[in-house]
Amino acid sequence: MTNLIKVGGAELNQTPLDWTNNFQNILEAINTAKENKVSILCLPELCLTGYGCEDAFYAPNTEQQALKLLGQLLPHTKDLVVSVGLPLRHQNKLYNTVALIADQEILGFVAKKHLAGNGIHYEPRWFTPWKDGESGTITFDDHFTSVLGTNSFPFGDLLFDVKGVRIGFEICEDAWVANRPGRSLYANGVDIILNPSASHFAFDKLDVRKRFVLEGSRAYGVGYIYANLLGNESGRAIYDGGVMIALSGKLLSISKRFAFYNYKVTTATFDLDVARLAQIQSHTSNTGTASHTVVNSSFEIPRTVPEKHIPVEESWEHSVNIKEEEFGRAVALGLFDYMRKSFSKGFVVSLSGGADSSAIVTLIHLMIKMGIEDLGIDGFKKKLSYFSTLKECDTDEALCELILTTAYQPTENSGDVTLNAAESLAKAVGATFYNVNVNPMFKGYVNAIENALGRSLGWDTDDITLQNIQARVRAPSVWMLANINGALLLSTSNRSEAAVGYATMDGDTSGGLSPIAGIDKNYLRSWLRWMETNGLDNKWNIPALKFVNEQQPTAELRPKDSKQTDEADLMPYDILEEIEKLAIRDKKSPKECQLFLSANHPEASQETINAWITKFFRLWSRNQWKRERYAPSFHLDDKNLDPKTWCRFPILSGGFNQELGEL
Template sequence: MGRKITVAASTLNQWALDFEGNLDRILQSILEAKELGATFRTGPELEICGYSCEDHFYESDTFLHSWEVLAELLTAPLCKDILIDVGMPIMHKNVAYNCRVIFLNKKVLLIRPKLTLCDSGNYRESRWFTSWKKIRTVEDFYLPRMISTITGQKVVPIGDGVISTLDTCIGFEICEELWCASSSHIPLSLDGVEIICNGSGSHSELRKGYVMVDLVKNATMKCGGCYIYSNLRGCDGQRVYFDGVSCIALNGNMLSRAKQFALAEVEVVSATIDLEDIRSYRNMKRSNAHLASSSESYPRVFVDFSLSPEHDATLPFARPIVWDFLTPEEEIAQGPACWLWDYLRRSGQGGFFLPLSGGVDSSSTAVIVYSMCTLIMNSVHQGGGKVATNTDQKLLADLRRIVGDPEYVPKSSQDLCDRFLVTCYMGTENSSKETHKRAELLAQSIGSYHMSITIDRVVTTCIDIFSHVTGLKPKFAVNGGCPRQNLALQNIQARVRMVLSYLFAQLMLWTRGRPGGLLVLGSANVDESLRGYLTKYDCSSADINPIGGISKTDLKRFMIYAKDQFKIDILEEIIDAPPTAELEPLKEGKLAQTDEEDMGMTYEELSQFGRLRKIDSCGPFSMYCKLVHTWAGNLTPKQVADRVKHFFRCYAINRHKMTVLTPSYHAESYSPEDNRFDLRPFLYRANWSWQFRAIDKQVAFITSVKRQNADNSQNSQKKSSDTFGNLRTGVTV
């Protein structure tokens, strides 16, 4: 009797509405699964159409083309004699469902809709889909004629059912069902389902990776069984990046896993398991065995097919592996880099243009592009510079198309960076020699095509036009100007840089004899966006921003990591330099302006404000109530109140800037992206009168309590002192 089976999980870099490319990648994954000896293959969530179709799920075309792709899969000779599970949207009784479709040898066996939808953070699934409410129930689904012609079936089961083969039973979860409080894998396991697969679309976020691993391991540790987790990889048309990490677990142990970040569009992992290990593990858990005896049964769809070979004695079974988690610094080095590569090759552009100031933000953006070049080099030059796999051939073809050279093979990461990245230091009379030098040395280290220009003439011309019309000439504050004049003179420098960035981005490849244009990269970090510490339509306005979801604190840690990882010595000097916009006049040739002084708060404080505002859902009053204890050792209640009020005033008056925020790689759980990840208004009452009064009352109360406690303490000490004195003199009280 067969007892060993080989199963496969597919990691796919799908793209919303790219039906042709998505089909090719699904077929490639099936081919690789069969080559690994697998008899069952599962894939990511909505892999046929792409996860981020969003309002395209309202279009009948999206459903039609998904069925057409399924028809191609059903008729593909490659799909013979392997049980296949794919994800696609399906309309049933005029209701759209996010579904898994399980088929074998031109027969659709089961359509399994998603039971629990995700509507938090980056996700709005219930805007397009409905959850299946009929638990442990299936009903008839009438197949489209194009599918019936292939399968000979008119009706197939749809609903919360499982597949029963000759040797085992397979059940299904879809993404959120693993994360929610009422996961399906528990009742499935108690009903004897031995293999549970999860087609997922889970995005990358700093410090999040361990959560999924913990959920999968615990699912199989509590109930026993094999759990197959398949996740999307890549940027499928949105700010999020799906980080892959498909894996296979058995009885609480990880057996196999895919890479967290990689340029490969298809990665298949497999594991050979012994079904008897599941049965023994479950039988020994006596409490679960007693629960199983009374569990409700799932509808079973029987298929005359065995996942295990008739003679399996020679099959080696998988051993547990140790999961090595990436540090946040490694996640920053790899995640945004992969996101940039996806965006570049799918946008049809020829590279990136970056205004390089020599500060931490723009420098870290440049280093992330260099990290992307390094990842490409590592993929192309595998073993003596020879391209090894079909995936690498595809990557090399994309690379040659982008650089416009059909014979190009990069010699080094610096060589590639010279082709991909144009950097430009845009100095003014307010710029320091130090930042100019740091920008040049960094560009030399990474190999970017670098320029240094002075924009004073353009700025002066803009100011002269204003003066000609009004008869007035604005001045900086140090020269006697008012705050409005001072701010306007800073903003015009920043906005001129944005205009020049797009001019150079559109024409630089023309000057170098190459086709196409460049994508302008932004470099405003998540904390500056949250505070609104940026000029609207300045050089933070760009096509995409790889660091827009990363905090200043994490960026500095990344730079420390990158200095050693990529051997870029100048990064140490950049890290140590005080952050500055360099938009106000220098004082005796030295900086007179720093970011933290301008903002009235530190970057560390900004991170705390952001986490409390978004993650803990704090308004002004509740934020004060938390911070008054957190900062009690350093600040008085009044000082904490002043900082909280200052943050919320700045947040309110600058919130409108989020409506034009450059699309950014999502990395931080307190990202302020307007109407995407952060659904808050952009017009506020800036004085927060009611909320601030509540803070003032709380400050007064805490102050009075502290004063009363101090008085009581003094009285107590005096009384103790008097008592001690009386005892020494023999006087009784």
């Protein structure tokens, strides 16, 4: 008898606590797997509840709803082995678990051993890590007996023997640690390792995943299936999918990442004899490894017949691993899911003609292009069915006109250059464009305060005040447009501004979502130049961006003869990014930053370097309160400044006064 088994991994676009959506996606993935003659299917981590449930994991209802859905899935798993993730309470502790189902029967629940507690992950807040080598029995109330078939199941560190085929688990973070469970599974003769994951997107992360999938399959001589979530699940984290299937160190399949689908199943065929031969030929010592409780099943996993080998096509993945591609695709997908899951009827952007707002408009342009490419125009509109006015649109430009509303909001200090840049970009992508003159409101506020104070306001005495009020008077009108449309107002602030507080609260920070607050200004400028000429996949470029790219970034809030620029107000953006990386990501002191900058910039005087560092640390410390008030932003890399998920800092502090005095 052949030892060929067709396997699959599914990526799912889930939503926390959205039971109907989550169940439907799982069910359709299972049905698709069956149609493709798959015998073993791996689903992502916590796929029944959603991964980002936060403190709702504490609620007993969350577990109970997941168990009900698990029971409802059982009849649909005939002739199939499938893993399903859900949270479970055991002996008054909560665990991140995976149920293995074989032919409509739950064989047991494996509990995650290594919890993700760094970066944006807070699993130790809710879950307890399971100990190596330990197992027991979980017993449910009688209420669940009719739902699950019985009320008692094996639980813990389990290895499943499904009539001679041994299946084990590494649940997401389990595979990222040095003492990964695969080592002990290998010692116990595992054939296939399933890795249900909820691995958020970050730049260059695909290469890390590939290494542990390939190395795990090679070192342990196994078939390895990695499944991941897809899309913007709960607001900040974007999941890129990217199912990978490998056998004995060879990548058999990899799925397209950043897709707009609700689900997708990727398949491959394992030759278990090849994997077992690798283990026979291995002379690695098996001593000192944890044992696993073996759960036996009499289900005969269906075998398959040899199929024509189709080489893995990784050319698309190579191109999308370029940072510019990853950024565009990740944020575009994040915007689409945020819009539809919040039932927003499009977006409103205060389009100044500068880099930040232009980047957001470009990303929405990509969102529409990518969505139509994946789903077709009818499928794109179907996923936005609540947005009924899209029904008659038959082109991407027509969609953009309804989805994206932009407003250029000049004062007396604005110029024709930025107006032309804003209007040209809006026209190029097909967005609705308004020119809303806010100068009367600006003058009205100034006059009102002058009358109250009994004096005139002037640029020599009231510079920041006069700048800020211009930024703030722009917010009410764009909020009005958002309310009129039932749309989501997008904040246009970037990470460089967040680091030093170079943003006006209730001005350019206004909005329900801040899509570029996780990326620095220096990179945004280079990305816009790339989008002007290249575009994603060498298509979808926007030549009209040249009007944006030709400018020096400026807030345009001082009189025109002042020739205001952002870098004159702050420092060169590349220097700002460098200090931010040293001081915040790498936790260097002002003195250490000075040493690095002196080495990297010998052309700059010590006085200049000290001035840059002093300005950065003082502004950073002074403006934590602003970062606390930013609208939710997308996580993109390890330089994130979001205090709610990544980078915490006291609102009140000593401001590095002593350290700066040592420069």
